[in-house]
Amino acid sequence: MTSDSGSLEPPGPPRDWRPEWQLPRVVAVETQRVTPESPRRRNFESALPRPEYAIEFLVETDAPVPVRAPGPVLHVGATPVTEVREDDPTHYRFLALQPDALEPGAPLRLGWSEQPPAEQQDIESRYETPA
Helix, strand or coil: CCCCCCCCCCCCCCCCCCCCCCCEEEEEEEEEHHHHHCCCCCCCCCCCCCCCCCEEHHHHHHCCCCCCCECCCCCECCCEEEEEEEEEEEEEEEECCHHHHHCCEEEEEECCCECCCHHCCCEEECCCCCC
16 A cells, blocks of 8 residues: 555745856965975876976965866966865965966966956956065
């Protein structure tokens, strides 16, 4: 014997299933000169040159960056910085492995990879070469 009446479940309130992909607002940016760690290879040597130093951007946001397939990118003028590591939900480290490509005084913008510049978020500070 069944207790199922066979009728459809009544519809609930309409929902917007589109996820929110808005990047959070940048609160602060600090730059520092660092020595990048080389990845450890067990079975081969890398043909890529190891940079002498890199520039690390410590970015603080007012909320976590949403997780999605395209990653966040920090643009220093026309140069995208795509190497990023999350320290905690509101602190991110962007690593520029080609510091000579960074232009002093260039504007900083945060966006998603492949996002046009007009849709990227302007950051109030500008890039200054760290001592």
